[in-house]
Amino acid sequence: MAITVELPALGESVVEGTITKWLVKEGDAVEQDQPLVEVTTDKVDAEIPAPAPGVIEKILVAEGETVAVGAALVTIEVGAAAPKAKPAKAAAAPPPAAKPAAQAAETPRATPVAKRAAEAAGVELARVSGTGVGGRITRDDVAQHAAPAAKPAAAKPLGAPAPIHRVAGPSQGGPTPPYLTYQVEEGDRVIPMTPLRKIVAEHMVLSKQISPHVGTVAEIDMNAVVRFRDAHKKAFQAQHGFALTYLPIVVHATVRALREFPRLNASVLADAIVEKRAIHLGVAVETDKGLVVPVIREADTLSLTGLARAIEDLSARARSKKLSPDELRGGTFTVSNPGRHGNLYGFAIINQPQVGILRMGEMVKRPVVRTVDGEDAIVIRPIMHLALSYDHRAVDGAPANGFLHRVREILESGELEL
Numbered sequence: 001m002a003i004t005v006e007l008p009a010l011g012e013s014v015v016e017g018t019i020t021k022w023l024v025k026e027g028d029a030v031e032q033d034q035p036l037v038e039v040t041t042d043k044v045d046a047e048i049p050a051p052a053p054g055v056i057e058k059i060l061v062a063e064g065e066t067v068a069v070g071a072a073l074v075t076i077e078v079g080a081a082a083p084k085a086k087p088a089k090a091a092a093a094p095p096p097a098a099k100p101a102a103q104a105a106e107t108p109r110a111t112p113v114a115k116r117a118a119e120a121a122g123v124e125l126a127r128v129s130g131t132g133v134g135g136r137i138t139r140d141d142v143a144q145h146a147a148p149a150a151k152p153a154a155a156k157p158l159g160a161p162a163p164i165h166r167v168a169g170p171s172q173g174g175p176t177p178p179y180l181t182y183q184v185e186e187g188d189r190v191i192p193m194t195p196l197r198k199i200v201a202e203h204m205v206l207s208k209q210i211s212p213h214v215g216t217v218a219e220i221d222m223n224a225v226v227r228f229r230d231a232h233k234k235a236f237q238a239q240h241g242f243a244l245t246y247l248p249i250v251v252h253a254t255v256r257a258l259r260e261f262p263r264l265n266a267s268v269l270a271d272a273i274v275e276k277r278a279i280h281l282g283v284a285v286e287t288d289k290g291l292v293v294p295v296i297r298e299a300d301t302l303s304l305t306g307l308a309r310a311i312e313d314l315s316a317r318a319r320s321k322k323l324s325p326d327e328l329r330g331g332t333f334t335v336s337n338p339g340r341h342g343n344l345y346g347f348a349i350i351n352q353p354q355v356g357i358l359r360m361g362e363m364v365k366r367p368v369v370r371t372v373d374g375e376d377a378i379v380i381r382p383i384m385h386l387a388l389s390y391d392h393r394a395v396d397g398a399p400a401n402g403f404l405h406r407v408r409e410i411l412e413s414g415e416l417e418l
Contacts, residue, residue: 001079002057004072005048008325010041017041018066018195019073028056029080036074040195047321054078066195110137121146138198200291207352211391215347218404222363222382224414225249232418240309246363247283247337248308250386253410254335254358255279255299255307261403263395265332267353273394282331282351283311285318286339292318293351295331305418336360345385355394358407361385 007017020038024030035047036056054076061073110118110125118125121142128145130137184190193201229244236244258265262275281299285292294314299307317323334357336348345361363384370379386407390400410416 002075002077003052003054005036005051005074005076007039007067007069007071007073008048009069010039010046010325010328016066016068017046018199019061019063020195021063022059023047024056024074026056026059030054030056030076041199046323046325048073050076052076052078055080110142118142203352204349207349210352211350211355212393213347213350213389214392214395214397214400215387215389216397216401216404217345217385217387218408220384220386220408221368221412222246222384223412225411225416226382228414228416236305236308236418240305242308242312244308246384247335247360248304248311249416250337250358250360250407250411251281251283251296251299251307251311251335252304252416253407254333255281255302256410257403257406258333259300260406261399263399264356264390264403266355266394267332268355268391268394276332278332280330280332282334282354283314284334284336284348285315287319292323292328293331293334294318294323294327295329297330303418304416333357338362345387347387347389350389350391355391356400356403357389358404359387359389361387 010017017039018041020040022037023035024037030036030050030053032051032053033049036050037048039046039048057075057077059074061067061071067073110128110130115125118128118137123142123146125137125142128137128141130141225246229246229249233244258279258281263273265279266273266275268274278298279300281296282293283296285294294317296302296307296310296314299310302310314323314327317327331351331354333354334348334351336357336359338346338360340362343362346359348357348359350357361384363382365380366383367378368381368383369376370381371377372379386404388400388404
């Protein structure tokens, strides 16, 4: 019996993925859960495992191709044994034979952003040449097609400047204005975007187009948090085998505040706002392939120790590409921690379809005024800035500032328990 392996949903709002590398070839025997193929999305580089043991019957998508979630990737003959004398085949199936022009024009492959740009500009995608991965049509391809034909340029002598490159940015499909062009000069380094970088860029642009981002910042005196951590970090390390960092403490305060301000734990659905019962907290993790956001399920049911253990586990498996698709979807709010060199503060882009994201700044010692024995005094305290980005469609200033103020109260009070 043959089964078909499809591209699963590899994260919230992911609609497609790019086949990066096949790890098997046709005729190979595979075990259950053996990685079959590496796939790139805007959330993660993931390996798709075999759902059952058997033999690879047919690879349906070539490397470099971009396909939608649910697309068939490969068929496996379940329970079959690999032929003993079958000659080895190429690691990846060759691209499908070219379709007749009339048929190919019916279903041109294009990114979601490119489709919207083409619709806005009145451009027929069938007439656009794609320069993306696997020939996929990008937003820039649509914009370039819609622009008036340029006059032929005079022949350039050897060593002349490179062609003009358009600066990436939102496009409505019209002519590219002069201020969005740049001519590459001698000594410049042109770095082509990887498939993951392109998809991330599209998602970030889409998020800014969808959500009117507003930001607010709180200055946090972390003195009580530092004392709490110093008092428990040695015992915590000895008992659990990993360090107690500031991230789970901030996450713990965030989860408590979200329960009191449910408007930040929400999504916009058509003409309604959905305040979610469960708090599934996404924690942004930097990997060698880019940023991924694994999700802590039912985060408000976990203790500080439980949150620390979950963050440690998810972060380690994110960096080793061991996360499952379920661990990358369903987040209701996100916390981003750039690390020790996070600078004063910064506003992160909202992770759709959420309505808020909290970004931690770098913690530094600063002189501040405090009341000591009834007198004002200048003291040195560890200060951190927390920056909240929120979607003004769903969240007004009052609940946003109330939420951030509550996070500050929890951290500055030091009312924490492991």
